[in-house]
Amino acid sequence: MLAARFYGGKDIRLEQVPDPVPDPGQVLVRVLAAGICGSDLHGYRQGTPSATARTPGHELAGQVVALGHGVQGWAVGDRVAIEPLVGCGRCPYCRAGDYHLCPDLEHIGGARSGGFAQFTVAPQDRLYPLPEQVPMDHASLLDVYAVAVHALSRVPVAPGERVAVIGSGAIGLSIAQLAAVAGGEVAVLGRRPAPLRIAAETAGATGIVLDAHSAEAVRAWSGGDGADVVFEAVGGTAQTLSLALELAAPRGRVGVVGSFREAQLVDVRLPMRHELSLYWVWSYALRQGRPEFAIALDLLARGKLQAEPLITHRYPLERIQEAFAVADNKQTGNSIKVIVQP
Ligand SMILES: [Zn+2]
Ligand SMILES: [Zn+2]
Numbered sequence: 001m002l003a004a005r006f007y008g009g010k011d012i013r014l015e016q017v018p019d020p021v022p023d024p025g026q027v028l029v030r031v032l033a034a035g036i037c038g039s040d041l042h043g044y045r046q047g048t049p050s051a052t053a054r055t056p057g058h059e060l061a062g063q064v065v066a067l068g069h070g071v072q073g074w075a076v077g078d079r080v081a082i083e084p085l086v087g088c089g090r091c092p093y094c095r096a097g098d099y100h101l102c103p104d105l106e107h108i109g110g111a112r113s114g115g116f117a118q119f120t121v122a123p124q125d126r127l128y129p130l131p132e133q134v135p136m137d138h139a140s141l142l143d144v145y146a147v148a149v150h151a152l153s154r155v156p157v158a159p160g161e162r163v164a165v166i167g168s169g170a171i172g173l174s175i176a177q178l179a180a181v182a183g184g185e186v187a188v189l190g191r192r193p194a195p196l197r198i199a200a201e202t203a204g205a206t207g208i209v210l211d212a213h214s215a216e217a218v219r220a221w222s223g224g225d226g227a228d229v230v231f232e233a234v235g236g237t238a239q240t241l242s243l244a245l246e247l248a249a250p251r252g253r254v255g256v257v258g259s260f261r262e263a264q265l266v267d268v269r270l271p272m273r274h275e276l277s278l279y280w281v282w283s284y285a286l287r288q289g290r291p292e293f294a295i296a297l298d299l300l301a302r303g304k305l306q307a308e309p310l311i312t313h314r315y316p317l318e319r320i321q322e323a324f325a326v327a328d329n330k331q332t333g334n335s336i337k338v339i340v341q342p
Helices: 038-046 142-154 170-181 193-203 214-222 241-247 269-273 292-301 317-328
Strands: 002-006 012-016 026-035 059-067 079-082 119-123 127-129 162-166 185-190 206-209 227-232 248-256 277-280 311-316 337-341
Touching: 002 317, 012 317, 026 079, 038 317, 059 119, 059 142, 127 292, 142 170, 142 292, 162 170, 162 214, 162 241, 170 185, 170 193, 170 227, 185 193, 185 214, 193 206, 206 214, 214 241, 227 241, 241 248, 241 269, 311 317, 317 337
Parallel strands: 162 185, 162 227, 185 206, 227 248, 248 277, 311 337
Antiparallel strands: 002 012, 026 059, 026 119, 026 337, 059 079, 079 127
16 A cells, blocks of 8 residues: 655655554554644654654544454444544553553554555544544544543533633634534634634634734633633643633633643743633543543534534645645645645
């Protein structure tokens, strides 16, 4: 099969490799859509050359083409989304349903080969059947939406609450959509006009330009004290944690979703005086026994979430270098979610 092999940094090569063979309990899937995630871009920007290549792609969906020994409940031709998290299944966290906290957690598209290839394998219990009305490329966004579902599990939003989301990337816009579904009044803070327009269209959100004056703008939007709930969805090298704490009203809740690459300097005086609650949001797993990935799929299938406006670019696997360049340069490419279609 054709696979994109990542040798560190921007060294992405298209190579012919043997088709993967499903082990017992595994399913062979023909990948039809795989999204480029912010975490893929971290490696792309900062990775160092490596002799051993990986095939990432953890936001993926496709069609079943072969079944490993003992697989039940799946048939060749089934349309599926793949949840990429694979816990060990034995540790206390996995047994409690918190497999995202498993010390031996692996990802399809991480340690395991992923979706930037024509085929991949997945354990049968990581597959979800796709209803006919959910297109493949929308299904590849389920990993993103599941993170947003988990963010609202950690920091629930009540109807009428004011929710400020810092960040207008795919994660920020997904959280905005979920917060709107929960009945919140949403504001999204971002630098680019196009994603803020999409936030308005898909979540009824007020767009606020992210600059030195955004704290005042959020207070004005809230009618005085700030947001009831703030989600930080930028991470990286931005210093957005102190901004998140600044945007919250007294007794407000702050969910940190962005993955930071640098230490954050935080003035704790205001959050203390305001008795803010701070929640860390990492990946996703189960909500009251139900996979958050399945909750996201259900919302998508029922038309509660709008994936289409988030998908700005689609490329065949042969043009994956171009796809990464466009995803990397958000300013000129104006990309939100870039999808590779092997
Ligand atoms: Zn991702
Ligand atoms: Zn485990």
